[in-house]
């Protein structure tokens with residue numbers, strides 16, 4: 720089973736090669752704005768994004784990090800297609816972790832497993848696309864998403880920000 724493989728060995732993800740047209744220099748992190756402890760699937764978010772009022776062609780994020788106690792990463796929109804996740808900044812890679820709320824209020828609910836999966840994914844994306852910087856949605860919009868400050872949480876070295 721593919722999901723079992725991903726769960727045990729995130730490094731075995733086979734992402735598309737750089738022969739695709741999209742070049743990226745930024746990753747923007749999002750949360751699903753769902754309560755801590757709750758897990759929802761990539762398919763659920765895809766339904767939100769492809770139904771009214773959005774009616775998008777596909778889920779807006781390229782990757783989703785589940786809250787399944789296993790750090791599973793699922794693919795969303797294909798990486799070679801432009802995402803739909805940050806108004807005015809969609810020439811970037813969009814990653815969403817499941818969570819971001821406690822009792823309906825914004826709060827960092829990223830689990831250790833989700834964080835670990837995110838780090839692995841960032842490494843893989845940097846192997847493919849080069850030194851991409853890490854940002855939170857809240858740097859580009861007046862929103863709480865991803866419910867924390869990326870630079871404060873991970874520092875400028877990991878984020879590769881000046």
Ligand SMILES: [Zn+2]
Nearest residue numbers: 749750856864
């Ligand atoms: Zn967001």
